[in-house]
Every structure is written in C-alpha cells, then in structure tokens.
Amino acid sequence: MTYFEFNEKFPTDKSILQHFRTIRYKNGLTCPHCGSTQQVGLRTDQPKLCNCNHCHNTFSIFTGTIFEKSSTDLKKWFFAVHLVLNAKKGISALQLQREIGTTYKTAWRILKQIRTAMGNENLEKSFELIVEVDETYVGGKPRKQNNNLQFTTPKPKDTSTTGRGTKKTPVIGVKERGTGRVYARVALPDHNGQKLTGKQLLSVISAVTKPDTVVMTDDFKGYNIINHKSTNPENFTHISVCHSLGEFSSGKGLHTNGIEGFWAILKRSIIGSYHHISTKYLQSYVNECCFKQNNRFVDSFDKLLWQSVLAA
Numbered sequence: 001m002t003y004f005e006f007n008e009k010f011p012t013d014k015s016i017l018q019h020f021r022t023i024r025y026k027n028g029l030t031c032p033h034c035g036s037t038q039q040v041g042l043r044t045d046q047p048k049l050c051n052c053n054h055c056h057n058t059f060s061i062f063t064g065t066i067f068e069k070s071s072t073d074l075k076k077w078f079f080a081v082h083l084v085l086n087a088k089k090g091i092s093a094l095q096l097q098r099e100i101g102t103t104y105k106t107a108w109r110i111l112k113q114i115r116t117a118m119g120n121e122n123l124e125k126s127f128e129l130i131v132e133v134d135e136t137y138v139g140g141k142p143r144k145q146n147n148n149l150q151f152t153t154p155k156p157k158d159t160s161t162t163g164r165g166t167k168k169t170p171v172i173g174v175k176e177r178g179t180g181r182v183y184a185r186v187a188l189p190d191h192n193g194q195k196l197t198g199k200q201l202l203s204v205i206s207a208v209t210k211p212d213t214v215v216m217t218d219d220f221k222g223y224n225i226i227n228h229k230s231t232n233p234e235n236f237t238h239i240s241v242c243h244s245l246g247e248f249s250s251g252k253g254l255h256t257n258g259i260e261g262f263w264a265i266l267k268r269s270i271i272g273s274y275h276h277i278s279t280k281y282l283q284s285y286v287n288e289c290c291f292k293q294n295n296r297f298v299d300s301f302d303k304l305l306w307q308s309v310l311a312a
C-alpha cells in the first residue's frame, strides 16, 4: 500500500473504526460479556463503543487488542502500522517519532505493540514436507572503531567474534521450504546455563513442524537428537549437510540456503535501523522479520489488524 492509497482508504477515524470492525468481527459484532451477536449496537456518541442490549453492558471494539488503553490518535496508530510494514529493513522509534509526530516514548511503545501483534502469528504445527533449520548469533562484535554497533550487551571482555561458543545470543530458525515461511526463537541459556542444547533445538522445530517432515540442518552436533528414535517421537527425517566437508549446495537440494538467506535479512535490518538491540527485546525484532517474510504475498495490513487481537 502506498501513502496515497493509505490516505484514500483511511481518510477519517470513522473509516478506520469501520475497517477495524470488519476485520475483528468478521461474523458481526459480538459482546465479550455474554457472547450475544444479535443484540449488539454501535453507540453514536462514542463510535469505538458498542452496547449489548442482551446483557446491558458496554464494550470497546479495541478491548484485548494492542490499541487498547492508548490515547494516541487512531490515524497515527494506523499510519504507524503502514510505515512499519512498508519499511523493508525496519523503522526505528526515532524515525517513527518524526513521521507521526508523537513523543519518543509513545513512538517506542507503538512499535513495541505492533511487534507484539506481529509475534501473534499462529504457525503451530503448520510446516510440512521439508524444513531447513539453522541458528544465527546476534551480538556486538567487539570492534574498536565502532562501539555503537553492539547489538546486544556483550560482557566487556568478550573478545570472541562469530558463531558458536561465543557470548552472543543464538536465534534458532525453521524455514518451510515450500512456502518460505519462517519461525524463529531467541535461545536463551537453559537453567544449567547451556545454550543451544539438542532439546532446545528440537522444541523449536517441533513447535511448528508436522510429524514425518524432512529436517535439513548443518552438521552441528546439537541436531543429533533427531537421529535417535527415542528422542524423536515425531519421526522427523534428519538430513545434515556437512559444511565443514564443503558440501554447500551440492545441487541436490541438500542445503540450508533458505534459512541462511533469512538470517541475512534479519542482520541487515538490525544493522540498518536498530543498531542496538538488547537481548530482552531481540525476540520482538525477530518476530517483525518473520511476520514480514511470512506475509509478503498477502494483505499484511489486514493480517496485522487481525493479529492485534491478543485476548480471546
């Protein structure tokens, strides 16, 4: 959607409210108190609100959504959604503040809420046939020239540079080859302080992957958990591509290039727009990248509005 299309689609608050209602209440307005769909009417004095003539309660169409409890103009909210979705490499809170004319704090909060909605995508057990699985590491390289490029907060004497065994934060990603959809989770250390255990890898894979799927990984030993019947109840078939033996893209479809390409996008957006990401918020940036990837061929604006409903 372009800026002009946005303006045409949402000229007034009324048009925004009407659009939101059609997305949230596909089957008609529903009272959250009694479930009635028959006797619910819009209030003319406050168009956000509805009256239920069955249980005589009032409710807001934004209850349980990311828009609840916000005093920011709806048009600013919707325009922020538009900007976030159009920014291929992401948009910083500072940039959003300039674009919609709010305080920095408000812009930051709006971004956080939009990312929460982005992470509200239901991918449970939906990947099938072939998935590629890989991990990446996000964290500041200890570079002398540019200390601002530290994405997370490494320990002061972290002199490691890339990859496994460093103090950077690992992110585990699963990409469904057929559709290109991606699911990725920040992997914080377990209660023993261990990162990237086989259990951790497998739980991320099986969260989104149907039983009997082919799982392609590199030769990291953590994935060996999939090779044993007792630890692989969902009967995934494991194919490991041996990078260290130079088996990159051997032409037989044995590769993890898809998920590696996604990491490149994630890293570009972190370097391009965000500079500094604390581990605490890393998952929300990962969610943003996944949402954009997964909804690139659909109306992502309406999809985001649909996912803005957080509570049933």
Ligand SMILES: [Zn+2]
Pocket: 031, 032, 033, 034, 035, 036, 052, 053, 054, 055, 056, 057
């Ligand atoms: Zn009711």
